[in-house]
Amino acid sequence: LTAEPKCTTGGNSGYSYEWYYNGASTNVKTKTYTATTSGSYTVKVTLGNGQEASSSTYVAKIDKTAPTCSIAVASGTSGSNGWYTSNVGLTMTATDSESGISSYTAFSTSSNASYGTSGGGKTSLKITKTLSDGTYTYYGYVKNGTGLTGKCSKSVKVDKTPPASGFASRNDYCLKDNIAYVLNEDGSGISNSYCELFNSKTNTHLRSFVFSNANKEINLNPKSYGEYKINCHIGDNAGNQYTNNGLIFNIK
Numbered sequence: 070l071t072a073e074p075k076c077t078t079g080g081n082s083g084y085s086y087e088w089y090y091n092g093a094s095t096n097v098k099t100k101t102y103t104a105t106t107s108g109s110y111t112v113k114v115t116l117g118n119g120q121e122a123s124s125s126t127y128v129a130k131i132d133k134t135a136p137t138c139s140i141a142v143a144s145g146t147s148g149s150n151g152w153y154t155s156n157v158g159l160t161m162t163a164t165d166s167e168s169g170i171s172s173y174t175a176f177s178t179s180s181n182a183s184y185g186t187s188g189g190g191k192t193s194l195k196i197t198k199t200l201s202d203g204t205y206t207y208y209g210y211v212k213n214g215t216g217l218t219g220k221c222s223k224s225v226k227v228d229k230t231p232p233a234s235g236f237a238s239r240n241d242y243c244l245k246d247n248i249a250y251v252l253n254e255d256g257s258g259i260s261n262s263y264c265e266l267f268n269s270k271t272n273t274h275l276r277s278f279v280f281s282n283a284n285k286e287i288n289l290n291p292k293s294y295g296e297y298k299i300n301c302h303i304g305d306n307a308g309n310q311y312t313n314n315g316l317i318f319n320i321k
Contacts, residue, residue, distance in 0.1 A: 070102045070127060072112045083117030104129040107167060132167035136213045140176075140223035143197065152226045152257050152307035157200040159223065161209045164193045168214030176207045182220065184212045202227050202256055228256030228307035234264075234280070240318045244294060248318065252285040257306035264301035266291070269317060294320050 072086050088095045088102045089111045095102070104110055107130050113123045138161070145157035161175045170188030175196040177183060188194060188211070198207075209221040232254035242248050252259070262280040266289060267273060278287050280303060291297055300314040 070104055070110055070112070070129075072100050072102075072114060072124065085115045087113045087115075089113065104131060105133075107131045130168065132165070132213060132215045132217070134165075134167060135217040136163060136165035136170060136211045136219040138163045138173075138209045138211045138219040138221035140207055140209050140221050142223075142225065145227075148228070148257075149260075149308035150257070150306050152228050154229050154307050154309055155227075156229065157225055157227050159198045159200065159207065159225065161196045161198075161207075161221070162193070163188070163209065163211040163219070165211070165213040166192050170194055171212050171214050173209070173211040175209055177210065178205075178207065180208060180222075182210045182218065184210055184218075188212075190214060200225060200227050202230055226257065226307075228305065228309065230256055231309035231311045232256075232259065232303045232305050233311055234301055234303060234313060235316070236318060237286070242318065242320050244292070244320055246320075248289040248291075248320075250287045250289055250299065252280040252303065254280075254282075254285070254303070254305055257309075258282045260304050260306045262301070262303040264299060264303075267298050267300070269296045269298040269315075289318075291320060 086098055086100055088097045091108045110127045110129055111124050113121060115121050140159055140161045143158040143160040145153040146155035148154035163170055163173055169190035169192055172184035172186060173188050173194065174183045174185050176198050204226045206222065206224045211219045232252060234250060234252045237249040237251045259280055259282050265277050266275045268275060275291060296317060296319050299316045303311045
């Protein structure tokens with residue numbers, strides 16, 4: 070800011086200056102003043118003969134601070150290993166208390182910045198999104214009225230579906246059939262499993278077996294006629310549990 074007196078009688082050397090910020094003296098007494106903060110500025114000019122005059126008010130709008138952006142989980146049930154076992158509500162919050170938000174992009178899947186939505190100069194915005202099963206990484210981008218930018222990101226893993234197991238086709242088989250007992254787990258992956266095969270009439274334990282992420286199909290094939298049952302417990306990495314006791318199949 071520069072003070073330029075309209076009256077030049079006697080030359081500028083006869084003038085003294087004092088700058089004011091929001092009505093209070095800054096104790097700066099030079100002809101020029103560098104404003105660093107938004108606010109109202111005036112300058113008082115004193116002539117050599119003691120006469121004084123004050124300038125009109127200049128309102129400076131200065132924003133040297135980039136806008137802030139954050140993406141956070143607002144709702145959801147925490148499971149194991151960083152997974153959530155329910156729908157997850159995300160909230161992106163953007164703020165800029167000075168020049169306001171000029172534009173933003175919420176919940177982008179790209180790591181390349183973009184600013185496709187008008188912020189309308191608001192000082193704060195909140196945008197929400199609901200996630201179901203899957204793994205996600207979202208980015209938020211925000212730009213303020215002076216062109217400064219902010220960026221945020223959040224990774225979330227959701228598996229609300231417990232594992233399950235069952236026969237690939239039916240429950241009645243011929244002796245020559247391949248009897249495939251199949252695991253269904255497409256989310257966080259198996260953390261543990263323990264299954265047992267019994268003769269259901271005598272309750273005789275025939276074998277134990279386990280599933281793994283690499284082996285999701287077990288061939289049972291008891292090789293004799295009869296009625297059989299399976300007890301099975303499976304847990305996934307998100308903490309979901311599945312128990313299936315007394316599943317019956319027949320070989321006729």
